[in-house]
Amino acid sequence: MMARQFTRIWLPVIALFAAAGCASSKYEVKVDAINRPASRPTQSYQLKSANPELGEESLRYKEAADFVRTALSGKGLYEAPDPDSADMVVEVDYGMEAPRTRMERVNVPIYGQVGGGVRYDTVPVTDSRGNTTYRTMAVYEPPRSELIGYDNAPRQVTVYEKYLRLTARENKPAAEGKPPAEVWSVEASAEDESDDLRKYLPILASATVDYIGRDSDHQTVVRVNAKGEEVEFIRRRMGEPQAPSVPES
Numbered sequence: 216m217m218a219r220q221f222t223r224i225w226l227p228v229i230a231l232f233a234a235a236g237c238a239s240s241k242y243e244v245k246v247d248a249i250n251r252p253a254s255r256p257t258q259s260y261q262l263k264s265a266n267p268e269l270g271e272e273s274l275r276y277k278e279a280a281d282f283v284r285t286a287l288s289g290k291g292l293y294e295a296p297d298p299d300s301a302d303m304v305v306e307v308d309y310g311m312e313a314p315r316t317r318m319e320r321v322n323v324p325i326y327g328q329v330g331g332g333v334r335y336d337t338v339p340v341t342d343s344r345g346n347t348t349y350r351t352m353a354v355y356e357p358p359r360s361e362l363i364g365y366d367n368a369p370r371q372v373t374v375y376e377k378y379l380r381l382t383a384r385e386n387k388p389a390a391e392g393k394p395p396a397e398v399w400s401v402e403a404s405a406e407d408e409s410d411d412l413r414k415y416l417p418i419l420a421s422a423t424v425d426y427i428g429r430d431s432d433h434q435t436v437v438r439v440n441a442k443g444e445e446v447e448f449i450r451r452r453m454g455e456p457q458a459p460s461v462p463e464s
Contacts, residue, residue: 258293
């Protein structure tokens with residue numbers, strides 16, 4: 216009788232899970248928003264880098280600024296034709312925190328070696344004279360691998376937090392060394408194994424749209440589909456900003 220044997224085989228699944236994560240188009244974005252209504256309506260804005268090190272002339276900043284302009288347009292806001300006429304200044308800050316290491320548990324497939332061993336078959340054997348006899352012969356069969364279950368195992372991962380922060384302030388001079396009053400602010404962040412900030416900027420910008428000028432009360436998790444209409448809207452960008460048309464009187 217053929218032997219039946221099970222052996223646990225631990226396959227290298229880290230690459231498998233990483234590939235699955237990269238292939239996913241859905242992301243969890245944490246959003247936190249604060250709203251402090253100004254004394255007068257604030258519809259027009261001027262964009263400004265919140266971090267002097269980012270450099271407003273860099274291609275990365277210009278791309279991020281375009282995403283932000285598009286997000287703001289989704290709330291009916293427009294960029295003022297000149298800085299002095301803007302109702303508010305929107306400071307743009309984006310980047311990636313230092314990598315962190317954490318432990319997480321994943322389902323690891325367990326494969327077992329099934330079958331294999333020796334079985335004995337009786338086979339006919341014919342000699343040169345045409346006489347047939349029967350002999351018992353050993354037949355060797357290799358084992359095969361089969362999935363027999365899953366085990367929950369820990370693994371160490373390195374994660375990167377990507378963020379986009381928008382802070383709107385009244386377009387007024389600083390008074391007594393204090394910055395102008397804050398009108399609203401919103402921060403969106405995503406943490407996973409990807410260190411591709413550029414890929415995440417339109418995803419983060421799309422998550423801010425519904426929270427611009429709102430108070431979230433607490434940090435909220437928003438699920439964003441990178442292939443959805445909201446992100447595509449941000450990726451298309453607005454081109455050159457234009458003030459809304461004013462109907463003739």
